Amino acid sequence: KQEVTQIPAALSVPEGENLVLNCSFTDSAIYNLQWFRQDPGKGLTSLLLIQSSQREQTSGRLNASLDKSSGRSTLYIAASQPGDSATYLCAVRGFYNQGGKLIFGQGTELSVKP
Amino acid sequence: ETGVTQTPRHLVMGMTNKKSLKCEQHLGHNAMYWYKQSAKKPLELMFVYSLEERVENNSVPSRFSPECPNSSHLFLHLHTLQPEDSALYLCASSQGPTSGYTDTQYFGPGTRLTVL
Numbered sequence: 641k642q643e644v645t646q647i648p649a650a651l652s653v654p655e656g657e658n659l660v661l662n663c664s665f666t667d668s669a670i671y672n673l674q675w676f677r678q679d680p681g682k683g684l685t686s687l688l689l690i691q692s693s694q695r696e697q698t699s700g701r702l703n704a705s706l707d708k709s710s711g712r713s714t715l716y717i718a719a720s721q722p723g724d725s726a727t728y729l730c731a732v733r734g735f736y737n738q739g740g741k742l743i744f745g746q747g748t749e750l751s752v753k754p
Numbered sequence: 755e756t757g758v759t760q761t762p763r764h765l766v767m768g769m770t771n772k773k774s775l776k777c778e779q780h781l782g783h784n785a786m787y788w789y790k791q792s793a794k795k796p797l798e799l800m801f802v803y804s805l806e807e808r809v810e811n812n813s814v815p816s817r818f819s820p821e822c823p824n825s826s827h828l829f830l831h832l833h834t835l836q837p838e839d840s841a842l843y844l845c846a847s848s849q850g851p852t853s854g855y856t857d858t859q860y861f862g863p864g865t866r867l868t869v870l
Binding site: 676684729731 | 758760794795796797798799802810812842844846857858859860861862863864866
């Protein structure tokens with residue numbers, strides 16, 4: 641059974657710092673991995689999707705890496721800003737015959753202080 | 755409206771009530787999903803509908819009853835719920851079978867449900 645773990649559970653940093661969020665998964669047979677952002681009381685916004693054949697994806701100040709063999713992914717946020725404060729969720733997807741089921745971690749709650 | 759919308763945004767109900775949550779997607783997608791997000795727990799997939807057929811029921815109690823009348827609308831009918839069912843219920847949509855379910859899922863803002 642696939643399990644996804646995110647460390648740390650919460651993180652507080654001053655504005656301008658570069659930071660790394662970690663995600664690990666127990667079964668390396670994944671189709672892809674996705675990072676989401678969730679603002680308090682709101683739905684999820686997709687940030688980056690990495691296919692299993694890829695090593696990383698970048699969008700603006702965000703860079704996500706994937707090491708499928710070791711069951712790890714990291715989300716790197718450069719020059720953090722107060723607007724980055726949110727909960728960041730990692731999710732892995734099995735193969736298509738599982739109906740596109742996403743398995744989520746519990747998230748990392750990020751607070752960026754001005 | 756664009757994207758995925760959910761109504762109501764907040765709902766308080768007693769254990770004997772019957773209510774329904776509504777989700778609507780304006781993205782032309784063929785697959786829709788219900789997720790449950792409880793405090794301090796990961797999101798849990800409840801149901802998947804593809805082309806209006808239910809393709810996954812993730813061991814959800816029968817007091818939750820989904821309905822997908824067309825590819826744009828998804829309902830979650832609730833009856834005789836328990837206090838532990840209080841959670842944020844999120845709806846999502848994606849291209850579905852045409853992409854092998856590998857593409858991005860787009861989420862609605864959720865319905866915050868409280869069961870008294």
